[in-house]
Amino acid sequence: MLSSLREIAGRRDPVPPAVLAAARASLAWRDPDAALAELVRDSLEQELTTVRGGRPRMLTFGGAPVTITMGVTARGGVLDVVGELSPAVAARVVVEWPGGSLEARPDAEGRFRVGDVAPGPVRLRCEPAVAGAFVPVRTEWVQL
Template sequence: MLRALRDIAGRRDPVPEAVLSAARASIAWRDPDAALARLTADSAAHRLVAVRGGGSPRLLSFFGGSLTIDVQATTREGGVEMVGEVSPPVPARVVLESPGGSQETDVDDEGRFRFQGVVAGSVRLRCEPAGGAAVHTEWVLL
């Protein structure tokens, strides 16, 4: 009986593919040894009126483990550009994760990194310092 009801519900009101994709991605990105970098500052929290058309940069700061990750996200034609800095500057790989996939880059000698063409939506960063524990930021909605 339950199987028949589940089949009927699945045909009449299926779970949206974006929800299934996000659920699968969240399980795939588990890393129990990683530190969580909490959002400590968000310039969007201080905006009273949204600017039509975007373009105004959003500043985000995360702190976790022994790292601070500062990010500037700017909506541009073709997606969101994210420019960030890991402090203290350490050799590391930064991975931008979203339900639609991931992008990777290395930080430069001054701890800076950049992602272009990021699809607006839920994102988080994973910083993997050479020889250290990974740090994941909280998920944020761009």
């Protein structure tokens, strides 16, 4: 009976592809040595505006050795991410989404920029440029 109900539900109300992609991508976070940076501030929750309004969506991830602040703006169907690491550390920042990833190297002040990010579920990885300088950091997935 359960298999019949599962089959009917799958035909009548299938799981949206974006939800399946996010669920699969969440399984990729299997690095027990990485610290999880949680979303502590999202301007979208404070304002009832969208990214398309011209003002960037601001997000801050904390609770890890490195705090990551980023601004997200939409441009022609893709997103531009501009961010900052605090404290400024020599690192490699990778913006990941279910269909790909892009990498940036922060400058001496900890600022980085990544363009052409696909909208949808996104997370950031921050890894030390020098092994052992700090514990690698991964943000939780966030819908952009």
